[in-house]
Amino acid sequence: MNFLEERIVKDGVVKEGNVLKVDSFLNHQMDIKLLDQMGAEFKRRFADKPINKILTIEASGIGIACIAAQHFDVPVVFAKKSQSINLDGDMYVAEVESFTHKCINHVIVAQKFLSPEDHVLIIDDFLANGCALQGLIQIVQSSGATVEGIGIAIEKGFQSGGRIIRNLGFQLESLAIVDGMNAETGEIQFRDQSKPAEESGQTEEICRSSTLD
Amino acid sequence: MNFLEERIVKDGVVKEGNVLKVDSFLNHQMDIKLLDQMGAEFKRRFADKPINKILTIEASGIGIACIAAQHFDVPVVFAKKSQSINLDGDMYVAEVESFTHKCINHVIVAQKFLSPEDHVLIIDDFLANGCALQGLIQIVQSSGATVEGIGIAIEKGFQSGGRIIRNLGFQLESLAIVDGMNAETGEIQFRDQSKPAEESGQTEEICRSSTLD
Numbered sequence: 001m002n003f004l005e006e007r008i009v010k011d012g013v014v015k016e017g018n019v020l021k022v023d024s025f026l027n028h029q030m031d032i033k034l035l036d037q038m039g040a041e042f043k044r045r046f047a048d049k050p051i052n053k054i055l056t057i058e059a060s061g062i063g064i065a066c067i068a069a070q071h072f073d074v075p076v077v078f079a080k081k082s083q084s085i086n087l088d089g090d091m092y093v094a095e096v097e098s099f100t101h102k103c104i105n106h107v108i109v110a111q112k113f114l115s116p117e118d119h120v121l122i123i124d125d126f127l128a129n130g131c132a133l134q135g136l137i138q139i140v141q142s143s144g145a146t147v148e149g150i151g152i153a154i155e156k157g158f159q160s161g162g163r164i165i166r167n168l169g170f171q172l173e174s175l176a177i178v179d180g181m182n183a184e185t186g187e188i189q190f191r192d193q194s195k196p197a198e199e200s201g202q203t204e205e206i207c208r209s210s211t212l213d
Numbered sequence: 214m215n216f217l218e219e220r221i222v223k224d225g226v227v228k229e230g231n232v233l234k235v236d237s238f239l240n241h242q243m244d245i246k247l248l249d250q251m252g253a254e255f256k257r258r259f260a261d262k263p264i265n266k267i268l269t270i271e272a273s274g275i276g277i278a279c280i281a282a283q284h285f286d287v288p289v290v291f292a293k294k295s296q297s298i299n300l301d302g303d304m305y306v307a308e309v310e311s312f313t314h315k316c317i318n319h320v321i322v323a324q325k326f327l328s329p330e331d332h333v334l335i336i337d338d339f340l341a342n343g344c345a346l347q348g349l350i351q352i353v354q355s356s357g358a359t360v361e362g363i364g365i366a367i368e369k370g371f372q373s374g375g376r377i378i379r380n381l382g383f384q385l386e387s388l389a390i391v392d393g394m395n396a397e398t399g400e401i402q403f404r405d406q407s408k409p410a411e412e413s414g415q416t417e418e419i420c421r422s423s424t425l426d
Contacts, residue, residue: 029326030289032282058272063289066276069245076243076276113242 003037004153004175005190014181014188018156026153027060027125032067038175039068042123042151045173046072049148051121053077055114055140057107057132061124064153068123077113079136082106092142094135097207107135109143116144127152127174130161131207137170154178157191216250217366217388218403227394227401231369239366240273240338245280251388252281255336255364258386259285262361264334266290268327268353270320270345274337277366281336290326292349295319305355307348310420320348322356329357340365340387343374344420350383367391370404 001009013021025031051072056065057079065076082105090111098105114120120140127133133150140147147170155162155174165172177191214222226234238244264285269278270292278289295318303324311318327333333353340346346363353360360383368375368387378385390404 023323024325028290028293028323030279030282030291032279032288035279036283059275059291059293062272062275063279063291066243066245066248066279067283069243070249070280075245077241078243078272078276080241080272110236110241112237 001190002041002175004034007031007034008154008176008178009188012188014183014186016183018158018181020154020156020178020181020188022154026064030063032063035064035067036070038064038153039071041175042068042121042173043071046121046149046151046171049121049171050119051148053114053118053145054121054123055079055109055136056123057081057136060126064125065123068121068151072121074121077109079139080108082108092139094138096131096135098131105132107132107139109139111143114140114143114145118143118145119148120145121148122150123152124150125153127155127161127165127172128159129207130159130165133161133165134207137165137168149173151175214403215254215388217247220244220247221367221389221391222401225401227396227399229396231371231394232396233367233369233391233394233401235367239277243276245276248277248280249283251277251366252284254388255281255334255386256284259334259362259364259384262334262384263332264361266327266331266358267334267336268292268322268349269336270294270349273339277338278336281334281364285334287334290322292352293321295321305352307351309344309348311344318345320345320352322352324356327353327356327358331356331358332361333358334361335363336365337363338366340368340374340378340385341372342420343372343378346374346378347420350378350381362386364388 011024025034052074054065054069054074054076062078069076092109092111094107096105096107122136137147149171152174155177157177157179179191180189224237238247265287267278267282267287267289275291282289305322305324307320309318309320335349350360362384365387368390370390370392392404393402
């Protein structure tokens with residue numbers, strides 16, 4: 001187990017419905033030393049990429065992205081989530097379906113912060129069905145910038161987001177991939193990332209996601 | 214002018230209606246080196262306080278708080294904003310009026326992350342009427358923890374939030390206090406913080422803010 005998997009086993013809580021609570025160290029209270037270890041690990045995994053900007057999405061991605069940005073010496077842009085669009089200026093907007101909240105959200109980035117010269121690392125805390133992430137990828141591509149890679153803290157390997165993104169050819173690095181959880185025993189099964197990927201019976205959740213003009 | 218005031222003059226944009234846009238370096242795109250300078254300055258100003266936790270509020274406070282936390286070697290807790298309350302577990306909730314969005318928001322922190330042993334530094338990017346900040350103070354006090362101080366990046370000195378919070382006896386440190394702006398000329402007038410405070414004709418905006426049980 002790596003440092004993040006160890007921390008998940010120590011302080012994560014498995015709840016009914018495949019919910020993994022990591023709010024004591026990652027997405028409500030944040031252990032900044034852990035975030036710094038994660039930033040160093042992202043830098044190691046994307047060392048050969050010419051990254052000049054990190055893109056994340058509010059709210060819980062911001063802390064991870066800012067600490068990671070110190071390892072890359074680049075600025076961070078965070079996409080805003082909104083059910084309505086009322087920001088002024090020219091914006092890239094992607095429509096993203098939220099399965100958790102059963103609604104359509106808009107993911108928004110000001111156009112002036114992404115350009116064809118940008119080489120972007122996308123960072124977020126969780127990857128499940130990948131809808132929000134697909135929205136971020138669309139926005140980067142709309143701007144003409146390059147997605148150099150995607151760094152995720154915790155991927156739910158039993159949902160389809162990771163597989164879809166990898167099948168699209170992106171370098172997706174998840175520091176921990178949870179392949180199964182048991183709410184009764186609290187047991188968490190991590191994917192051994194040293195082995196080649198296997199086909200699995202993942203749930204398909206196709207995102208209805210599109211970039212608006 | 215200090216480093217933040219210089220940056221505001223260089224890259225901030227004054228808009229009609231006393232709006233100061235700092236989205237190119239502070240609250241949409243974030244200059245991490247600037248955030249690090251701000252963190253060092255907060256540490257200098259609160260050096261004598263036994264701070265063991267930083268509290269902020271999503272979304273744009275999170276980056277500043279996380280980088281500052283490295284200077285204090287403490288964890289960060291970020292309060293969540295929600296129009297509805299649907300988080301599980303025991304929560305501290307404050308009702309906060311948003312003048313910008315003309316609605317009531319709930320500011321929420323899980324009870325397990327604040328206790329009477331905690332000595333809290335509250336950090337946020339902007340202070341105007343101070344409604345959100347008063348909600349955070351209420352939450353800290355509800356938990357029995359101590360507010361050791363409040364660190365703000367940019368205070369709108371012509372609104373009443375800063376005066377109210379200082380009158381309540383809190384050590385409020387704003388790295389830049391904007392006392393006036395001119396959208397036509399783009400000119401920004403900063404308060405000279407080396408001089409004693411003067412009475413000013415600030416607009417009163419009394420927050421309707423209360424902690425829920």
